[in-house]
Amino acid sequence: MNRLSARPAETFLWGVSTSSYQIEGASKADGRGPSIWDTFCQQKDRIANGDTGDIACDHYHRFAEDIALMRDIGVKAYRFSVAWPRLLPTGRGHFNEAGAAFYDRLIDGLLEAGIEPWLCLYHWDLPQALDDEGGWLSRDAAGWFADYATLVARRYGDRVKRFATFNEPGVFALFGFGFGWQPPGVIDADAHRKAIHHVNLAHGAAVDALRSGVSNASIGVIHNMQPCLPASAALEDLAAAERLHMHWNQAFPDPQILGYYPKVLADELAPQIAPGDMARICRPLDWLGINHYSPIYARGDKTAPLGYAWAGPPAGMPQSEVGWQVQPDAFRDILLEASKRYRLPIYVTENGTGGRDQLDHTGNVRDQHRIDYLNAYIGAMETAMAAGADVRGYFVWSLLDNFEWGAGYGDRFGLIYVDYPTLRRIPKASARWYAERIAQKAARRSAEKP
Ligand code: IFM
Secondary structure: OOOHHHOOOOOOEEEEEOOHHHHOOOOOHHHOOOEHHHHHHHOOOOOHHHOOOOOOOOHHHHHHHHHHHHHHHOOOEEEEEOOHHHHOOOOOOOOOHHHHHHHHHHHHHHHHOOOEEEEEEEOOOOEHHHHHOOHHHOOOHHHHHHHHHHHHHHHHOOOOOEEEEEEOHHHHHHHHHHOOOOOOOOOOHHHHHHHHHHHHHHHHHHHHHHHHHOOOOEEEEEEEOOOEEEOOOOHHHHHHHHHHHHHHHHOOHHHHHHOOOOHHHHHHHOOOOOOOHHHHHOOOOOEEEEEOOOOEEEEEOOOOOOOEEEEOOOOOOOEOOOOOEOOHHHHHHHHHHHHHHHOOOEEEEEOOOOEOOOOOOOOOOOOHHHHHHHHHHHHHHHHHHHOOOOEEEEEEEOOEOOOOHHHOOOOEOOOEEEEOOOOEEEEOHHHHHHHHHHHHHHHHHHHHOO
């Protein structure tokens, strides 16, 4: 029996998610060291419009206002990530008290507002100094990450009980080492494989560090899970989709939760796997976080290092304003499959949609497209739950419009509009809709109580 199911039934948790580099800004404040994203953003033509995370939403200074916005929406949980280079500006060694104190303020503010902090150790902002020493291509990275996890556990474990090791390792490994779209911008199959194994080792080491450092910790890991589909019925596209599925959906959760790599990957990784590694990676977890948006596509490409290329959705599919396919049934199926395969309580730690939202002449943002999306996807989740998927909570991505990686600030995912020139926050229609939805669910629950 897993740990959470041994507890009394908890009520369904409604939350919102963000990540450090995407919202904090204050990139040089109070001794923060540079991350690989700071470096990447300085490189020519990497990010749309030359955007950077230097200021982002300035959440570092405006977190109290952001907590008040969450309280207004009525969420009971907030998933955020800690910026490793704020605590350890060079990744290890010198500890930066001023940076650590920011998360004290944030956590204390959340608890005062009745919002449970869900702390993710890594949402992609590796300290640049560690990348200079090999980063995820070095087996030492597991030890660096475990030391950082120990420090986080010691500092915040008296107030935070919910921890995730990584956010979407399948994404940052593939985009950072397979396609080169994200830092460190490498395009190499061997590097991609190494990164997979070292991140998995780091995950296992961090679970152990958190478990021994925090009493009653509830520890999980967050994976982006999407159906991986072929761009056409051609055999090479079918094979491409299978490989994308292996890299995206299986390379991390399978070894972390089931204790083995998919066969093809295990053979390819054989030179990297030392005796005892699979046991080091597969440590008991309390929950699985699933981030879901949309099916993704691959096509065969013999010239690409991984043997396949990314492809867009076929014409004629319903799409979001930023071109992502909208298909709520895929969400239902992913939840059912993951529940069956991994047998852990599931939290949907990200779901949402991007748009080109704008303020209208009345000063409002009427993002009906987001309301429709959330309504359909929450409905699909509830269908999966009725069919047996063990889903315990749902977090919208994202609280705020933010730095959407390579797309910069153009793609807006927030319930709250951020007017970047002034940093003013304006709740969108979807924020009001989500607040009402949460309130209705709470009212229904209390009416059902005997
Ligand atoms: O913004 C990202 C987030 O950082 C990781 N999951 C997907 C989101 C939307 O692209």
